[in-house]
Amino acid sequence: MKVLLAETAGFCKGVRLAMNKVLEHSEQSSRTIYTDGPLIHNPQTIEILERRGVKVLSDEDRLKLNDTVFIRTHGISPQRRKEIQSFGVTVCDATCPDVAKIQGLIRRHRRAEYMVVIVGDRNHAEVIGLAGYAGDQGHVIITAEEVATLPDAEKVCVVAQSTLETSVYFRVGEAIQKRYSNVEVLDTICPSTYRRQDEIRQLSKAADAVVVVGGRNSANTRQLVHISEGNGKPTFHVETAEELDENSLRQYHTVAVTAGASTPNWILMEVVDRLKEIEPQSASPVFRLVKQIGRFLVKSNIFVAFGSAMLCFANARLMGINPGWLPYEVTFCYILSVHLMSHFTHQGAFALAKSPGGSNQASESKFYLWLAVVSAAIALLLAGTQGPGSFMIMTLLLFLGLLYHIDIPYLRLPLGGKKLPLRLIPASKDLFMGIGWAFVTVFFPFQLKGLSFITPAFFLTFTATFLLVTIRSLFFDVRDIQEDQIVGRETLPTIIGTKGTMILIISLTSLYALVMSVGAALGWLTSFGKLMLLLTAYICFYVYLYHRRIIRRETPVEVLGNTQFVLAGVLAFLYD
Numbered sequence: 001m002k003v004l005l006a007e008t009a010g011f012c013k014g015v016r017l018a019m020n021k022v023l024e025h026s027e028q029s030s031r032t033i034y035t036d037g038p039l040i041h042n043p044q045t046i047e048i049l050e051r052r053g054v055k056v057l058s059d060e061d062r063l064k065l066n067d068t069v070f071i072r073t074h075g076i077s078p079q080r081r082k083e084i085q086s087f088g089v090t091v092c093d094a095t096c097p098d099v100a101k102i103q104g105l106i107r108r109h110r111r112a113e114y115m116v117v118i119v120g121d122r123n124h125a126e127v128i129g130l131a132g133y134a135g136d137q138g139h140v141i142i143t144a145e146e147v148a149t150l151p152d153a154e155k156v157c158v159v160a161q162s163t164l165e166t167s168v169y170f171r172v173g174e175a176i177q178k179r180y181s182n183v184e185v186l187d188t189i190c191p192s193t194y195r196r197q198d199e200i201r202q203l204s205k206a207a208d209a210v211v212v213v214g215g216r217n218s219a220n221t222r223q224l225v226h227i228s229e230g231n232g233k234p235t236f237h238v239e240t241a242e243e244l245d246e247n248s249l250r251q252y253h254t255v256a257v258t259a260g261a262s263t264p265n266w267i268l269m270e271v272v273d274r275l276k277e278i279e280p281q282s283a284s285p286v287f288r289l290v291k292q293i294g295r296f297l298v299k300s301n302i303f304v305a306f307g308s309a310m311l312c313f314a315n316a317r318l319m320g321i322n323p324g325w326l327p328y329e330v331t332f333c334y335i336l337s338v339h340l341m342s343h344f345t346h347q348g349a350f351a352l353a354k355s356p357g358g359s360n361q362a363s364e365s366k367f368y369l370w371l372a373v374v375s376a377a378i379a380l381l382l383a384g385t386q387g388p389g390s391f392m393i394m395t396l397l398l399f400l401g402l403l404y405h406i407d408i409p410y411l412r413l414p415l416g417g418k419k420l421p422l423r424l425i426p427a428s429k430d431l432f433m434g435i436g437w438a439f440v441t442v443f444f445p446f447q448l449k450g451l452s453f454i455t456p457a458f459f460l461t462f463t464a465t466f467l468l469v470t471i472r473s474l475f476f477d478v479r480d481i482q483e484d485q486i487v488g489r490e491t492l493p494t495i496i497g498t499k500g501t502m503i504l505i506i507s508l509t510s511l512y513a514l515v516m517s518v519g520a521a522l523g524w525l526t527s528f529g530k531l532m533l534l535l536t537a538y539i540c541f542y543v544y545l546y547h548r549r550i551i552r553r554e555t556p557v558e559v560l561g562n563t564q565f566v567l568a569g570v571l572a573f574l575y576d
């Protein structure tokens with residue numbers, strides 16, 4: 001199925017700011033943090049936040065002195081603010097700057113004795129807050145017909161709820177201008193909402209159907225559904241990928257996808273991935289089968305394991321050794337096992353909220369767990385055929401891979417006043433993965449041949465492998481940054497930001513090019529080093545595709561990142 005993804009889909013500026021503030025605070029405090037109402041209209045994210053100690057304030061909660069209460073993006077009325085402050089708590093304001101601007105406009109016009117008309121949903125939190133600023137000079141309406149119910153006034157100021165549909169505001173504003181002579185209609189629909197609505201109007205023209213992703217109680221998501229339906233397009237409103245009605249969607253060839261302002265990126269991308277998997281009724285069975293096989297190879301980590309074997313082959317050519325087939329087979333099994341293990345621990349608590357799952361998911365997990373165990377056993381057996389030394393090394397590598405994912409209390413490392421398991425040490429995943437790959441694809445074949453390790457060829461190939469694998473991990477981390485921030489996983493992008501990580505990726509790629517060129521020029525590596533320089537161009541190519549938003553989704557990012565290893569192997573075959 002062809003998917004047209006709206007560029008404006010996902011977190012808006014206000015939600016991103018609020019989320020960052022709350023997450024930052026929750027990291028620094030071990031106490032429960034309260035939000036006055038759900039931080040965003042997304043049940044899955046609220047569930048994850050609760051596990052991180054961020055709780056939606058309810059009537060049963062007894063606030064204590066020095067507790068922290070966050071005001072969410074919608075803002076609150078001055079009266080509500082005083083009420084919260086009366087408990088002696090710290091109030092942190094995460095009101096969206098665009099909403100705060102409307103509050104300021106209302107305050108100013110109220111002082112100048114205007115009657116304030118707020119156009120919006122009177123039950124929506126933002127409107128309740130705005131009405132508090134307008135006080136007894138304020139009136140909330142939503143239709144042009146309600147203008148007749150407003151009292152007479154000399155001066156009228158009109159504002160809209162920030163996420164109101166532009167056409168609704170236009171109609172009501174026009175009716176107010178007809179009735180009163182001195183009217184100021186203020187443009188308060190936030191630019192993010194405006195752009196999002198405008199884009200889905202345009203995008204839906206080119207699609208057969210529209211999918212809107214977002215909370216059912218999110219006003220701006222419902223507006224998008226309304227706009228799309230108004231355009232006469234079949235519209236599907238879903239909160240998660242599990243809700244997609246695949247049978248109904250199968251009849252469409254092209255589907256436009258947008259999302260509300262509080263829809264996390266990973267939920268949006270899951271929906272897009274799932275839609276791409278739906279084959280229109282017209283697709284040929286052979287095409288469907290090929291796609292399904294491709295998806296299985298990526299999802300099961302068989303593709304990345306194959307890439308590692310290809311890299312091992314390329315490394316042998318770089319060092320000018322021929323260790324036979326065994327190291328490639330061992331590498332394949334080892335990487336498959338370790339990556340599957342990493343997949344299970346990576347999911348952790350997050351998986352529960354990410355995809356509710358069912359028996360299918362449970363049996364799939366069981367299958368992958370078995371695959372991890374069986375591939376580890378085969379790696380050990382194969383290594384064992386080469387003598388006790390190789391067997392011990394493989395046992396140690398598998399043990400270290402496992403150790404990284406298991407929390408053993410006395411192996412925790414002190415950081416920032418806390419003792420953390422290895423995998424929670426910031427950016428440790430990238431470091432460990434790079435070292436693990438370098439050991440199995442460089443060290444293992446080298447020791448099989450009984451060669452001395454104190455050689456420039458060994459050192460340079462080890463470094464180059466570490467760089468390649470780290471580049472790939474960082475690239476994936478950039479894709480997962482929003483998910484990692486919300487679940488509190490500290491990766492390099494969550495610490496130094498997307499831009500900083502992209503700069504780091506390019507710097508590491510340049511370093512890789514330097515290692516290859518110097519190694520080949522000085523004869524420390526074989527002349528294959530020069531051919532491997534093509535990998536740097538390939539890395540720049542996929543980073544560019546990501547930067548230009550040409551690829552964003554999970555599977556294409558995964559395929560592009562792992563193809564660099566396959567490419568290394570293909571180059572080695574060509575070199576031979």
Ligand code: SF4
Pocket residue numbers: 012013014015073096097098099162163190191192193220261
């Ligand atoms: S939709 Fe607009 S007003 Fe609402 S939080 Fe986002 S940026 Fe702010």
